[in-house]
Amino acid sequence: QKEVEQNSGPLSVPEGAIASLNCTYSDRGSQSFFWYRQYSGKSPELIMSIYSNGDKEDGRFTAQLNKASQYVSLLIRDSQPSDSATYLCAVNDEAGTALIFGKGTTLSVSS
Amino acid sequence: ETGVTQSPTHLIKTRGQQVTLRCSSQSGHNTVSWYQQALGQGPQFIFQYYREEENGRGNFPPRFSGLQFPNYSSELNVNALELDDSALYLCATSLGTGVATNEKLFFGSGTQLSVL
Numbered sequence: 001q002k003e004v005e006q007n008s009g010p011l012s013v014p015e016g017a018i019a020s021l022n023c024t025y026s027d028r029g030s031q032s033f034f035w036y037r038q039y040s041g042k043s044p045e046l047i048m049s050i051y052s053n054g055d056k057e058d059g060r061f062t063a064q065l066n067k068a069s070q071y072v073s074l075l076i077r078d079s080q081p082s083d084s085a086t087y088l089c090a091v092n093d094e095a096g097t098a099l100i101f102g103k104g105t106t107l108s109v110s111s
Numbered sequence: 112e113t114g115v116t117q118s119p120t121h122l123i124k125t126r127g128q129q130v131t132l133r134c135s136s137q138s139g140h141n142t143v144s145w146y147q148q149a150l151g152q153g154p155q156f157i158f159q160y161y162r163e164e165e166n167g168r169g170n171f172p173p174r175f176s177g178l179q180f181p182n183y184s185s186e187l188n189v190n191a192l193e194l195d196d197s198a199l200y201l202c203a204t205s206l207g208t209g210v211a212t213n214e215k216l217f218f219g220s221g222t223q224l225s226v227l
Contacts, residue, residue: 004153043113043201043218044154088153097167098144099216101153 023089134202
């Protein structure tokens with residue numbers, strides 16, 4: 001049974017700080033890794049996808065993947081109150097058909 | 112705006128009843144997947160339909176069933192509702208079937224189902 005583990009939080013950071021969100025996964029065969037943002041009562045919104053070891057940057061967001069350690073992280077630079085949400089880590093299932101999500105980490109950015 | 116529409120937005124049912132949830136996607140999105148998200152949990156995969164055929168199923172009992180229609184709409188049916196079925200139900204569409212590649216999922220805004 002594939003698992004995706006995240007610290008549920010809440011993670012609290014002041015405005016302008018770097019928020020670091022972490023995720024581990026159980027299946028070494030996983031190929032695709034995603035970070036979604038979900039505001040309360042809303043649907044998940046894709047922030048980043050990453051497929052290769054290393055860093056991938058998009059604006060204020062950086063995803064980091066380490067397949068040897070089975071670890072994915074998301075860094076949010078210059079955090080804003082509007083970044084306050086639940087961040088979901090997801091990996092592909094064995095068939096490559098579905099996403100397996102973690103429970104999410106709640107981020108709170110205070111102004 | 113993802114172009115994926117779900118209805119209804121909220122629904123209240125009683126235990127033992129049946130419910131149908133609907134999803135309408137963009138033209139050309141041949142794949143629709145349904146996820147269940149319980150409070151405080153991440154979404155869990157229910158099943159996927161590709162060109163009107165079931166293409167994969169998660170760990171959900173047969174009372175969860177689906178249909179996909181040629182006009183890019185789909186349904187999720189749940190029979191004999193249980194209290195634990197209370198959740199946000201999300202449909203996600205895509206052009207193809209493979210999330211292991213560079214396939215993007217477009218999520219609808221969800222249907223919040225409450226079972227009393």
